[in-house]
Amino acid sequence: MRKSQYELDREANIAKNKALFEELGLKQALNDLGPSKAKTTAKPVQHKKVKRERSAEPQPRRQSRRLLSKAKGDVEETPQERALREKEREQELRDQEDALERARIAKRPRHDILHFNTLAETDSPQDISELSTTMQSVVQEIRRIGNPDDFVYSEEAKHVAAVKELREKVQNLKVVSRAKVTTNRVYCAVYHPEITKDLIFFGDKHGQLGIWDARAAPEEEEVDGDIAPENKEGGKYWRLQLHWPATPKSSISSIKVDPIDSHNIYTSSYDCSIRSLSFVSGTSKEIYSTEDNNIICSFDQPATGQEMWISDGSGGVSHLDLREDKTHVRRYELSEVKIGSVSVNPTRPHFLLTASNSRVIKIWDTRKLSEMPIRLLDHAAQKSAKDTFARHTIDFDGSVINEYSQSGAGKGLFRGEWKHHKSASSAYWDPRGRQIVSTSYDDTIRIWDLRSQVFASDEPFPSLRPFFQMKHNCQTGKWLTILRAQWSPNPDTYPHFTVANMNHSLDIYSSKGDLITSLSDPTMISAVQAVTCSHPHIIERAASGNASGRCVLWAPQSDTNSHVSD
Template sequence: MDFAKFRAGQAQQIATLVGDAAETAAAVVPVAPKPKAPPKAASHKKKATPVKRTAAVADLDDAQPRRSSRRNPGRAAKLQEDDEALKKHQEEQERLDAAEAEERNRLKHGDRPIEAREGGVNDALGQDSLDELLDRLAAYDVKDEDAELKWNVGERPKAEPDKMRKAAAGWDLRAIVKIIPDRIYSMTVHPDPSRDLVFAGDKTGNIACWDATDAGTLRPDLDAETKTKIRDGLKKEDGDDDDDEVDEDEAEEDERQWGKWWHWRAHADQSVSFLKFRPGERKSIYSSSYDGTIRATNFETKQSEEAIDASEWNGDTLVHSFDFDAATGNELWASDDDGGLLFRDLRAPKSTTKRWEIDGYKVGCVSINPANSGLAATAHLKRYMALWDLTTLRGLPEDTDWRDVREKALVTGFESKYACSSAYFDPTGTRLATTSYDDKIRLWEVEPKTAIQDLANVETFKPKQEILHNTQVGRYVTVLRAHWSQVPTLPPHLFVGNMHRTVDLYSPAASKAVRRFDSESLTAVPAVTAAHPTREGRYFGGAASGKVSFWTEDLPEDA
């Protein structure tokens, strides 16, 4: 079709119609003659009523042809096809999202096997080796721990800072090994008195175990021939001539053994915030996570199962900390990001878990007093440490407003200048230590059996001592927490990471560190710390790189 001719014809038709319409309008509405100019004296004369031209306009509209494009039907069909395709795409995406959510839910809440992630980090060992480790851990009997080496719970031991300073003088850096993929958030040490087994949790839900028992010692197969092979290998790697010297530090590193390590996925892509062994039961390790759950990794069954799901109350909540009662290990308490304190008796089903709001903001730490399981300490984002009467709390309805909870179950507390990041009782239950962002470690003395009654009317629980300590971790360093040593053969002391890339030991009777572990080998802050609970002089520091540093006594070959 010649569209130019077609459009010219349309224009001609329109012009003709317009002309006809004008003639019709002239016939229907005659033009009034022009009135004469009125005399000035007749200004009061009425004006002529104007003639409306509505009829002519209406006739013109009726006569006007309406233009339509032959392309419109095709465009409408195309739009309809696009809408149907978009609808199908949206339905398919919704189906995929639902399947993905179901899989995430299964990974988060379901039981699953402990599967080694072989070779992922610095040649981590595989499944067969991990199974051997788990079998050995499952066979461990708590009776192997010396029953005589126990704290006198409820009795406050002497601080003896000089004795502690002397004991720590011979401890030094033994080894640094990367054992886990990402930034370390939590650590704990297995109580086996014959081995050094440290567990670490990282930013992406992994748990690692490092057997550091022989770390730093000379290789058992090291002889003159092996030494020659090591040096020849280093020369070949460096492309050096035979006459060139070998880097002695590299050679010495290859001449020593650094232990064994394994890691596995414990939580679904969220930080492992805390790790702890259940008192009196060493066949599993408990871990909390920012995915809102607490899980138990069972060494006997080689399975991980869920113990608490805090997301039942709030789907986005984070679990920061947990603790057990020291007497039985059956009562599990946890704190979350929404001001909640959760409780489960591990002898009862998971569905019996209860939760009370004790604050309107994050509760970052909870500690149960070893001498009185009805007394708990918590650390709060809103700058304070609090002591709680758990017996009263458990008697309150779960939906009690947190202000009413504080009115009824709060014993006393202390408010610092900035957020309180941790609060822990010592192994005897007679001392309490907190860290906060005002660069202070605070210590209190507690009478655990009578504290609830004695402190009920104390508005501000003033600390016994304050120690200056840099706690300004910033964004990329895990929060510093001061922990108590559990070893009963040493004087009571705290260990905590330092922003100056050290781990510091503090006595409750000294304002300065009795020992500071430092080394030029440390390139990052050992923010997360742990210590062996039954062996003297074994301290660990975890960094954002996934590396763990190990301090202990000097080796005979290095003395």
């Protein structure tokens, strides 16, 4: 094959260069020349990894002063080190308690029917069978109500005589029993109507219900030389974690004895539920709950026990018919802010009294509330109420209620109001359904007296001005339960109420504002008795509780038959 001119020229150049290399003595370089190889991509330089030598002596790890001191064998520690060690230990204990509480929550469905054994404290065994026996032995009681015209005297001398008689019965009450009935701060209390025992129920800040048989004979125990007999706790008590978890989100806000079944107790809680505790079945069941974090502040019932009125932290009052499903509820927005207490008139149960943070107490006619038609709601709310009435609360907001109250059909819904200078903490009807007592952060207790005539028509009350008011320190602050004046539920005695005093006493006032007596005992009581209650039948009985969960029974000294403790 004939070569091209290009190839001939190329071979001539190679021969020429070869001769030149030989002439210069670069024969070896010439030998290295050869046919061109395929071009390859160069690899990056691989740096050799040098293994890092460890230090001969390991560096010490960072440790707390407490651990370092312990490692060195130091015996003494500074006050600062001791405080730090105690703080670390307290945090460890809190973490352990939180873990145990979370485990307890996981095992206890919130809405279930719960048995006494489940509710009882697990860390300190209790004789729950004895509690059931104690409660089942009480006589069945039905709430008694007064007469609006009882104890209404035209002559002032009769009032003076009635006050004198009452003072003679209660002025010498003493501390006859004490015990730490609940673990945390007492929020509310109620006295059971049983007359053969002093049974008092206390609800605390963490959802615990304390049941105290205050004058029960002490249990036989081995003699302990370190504990004097007089320092033992009085009576017997049981603690049930009725609402959970055991945190301030489960505080028991109110307790009531069922008006028609004294073997049954109702409790409301900040966990947005109300439970019924039966001492016959030994179980607790939920009868009402909400899922919108709207805390329940209080509730009340008429003497029939078939209904329940519930106030909440958003200014609403809900009506629950206990004869129907627990979700069959109508809610009325009666205030723009929290309604702290609601009270049903015992002799005229369709008159409802509310006290709120708006500084106002108001009186409503619930007959008009129950007659409010669903058509007043907007179209979406009407459809929801008709389609799912048994599953949702029918909610009437404030604008609907205001409009309805100004219409002809709603005439008489709103009957009267009185504005305090600061938040109205509470307002309650007396057992006759005639008088009202309120407490307020303006450090004043006020009393109203409403004659029967004002209830007869649909017209607003001509005046709701209190006939008596007195100064009373109600500045409890953050760590004490709000003070609330509580009427004695006894309809057979001259009307009077109890209220705590910041000077560690329990004060008793007549319905006219007379100070009957101020019960105190500095040698045995050194805390504010913020929560008070009275026996429904026995005049010479009162009970109180403080911020540590310690409770006191006040009774004549001759009734002392149990030990008291500090």
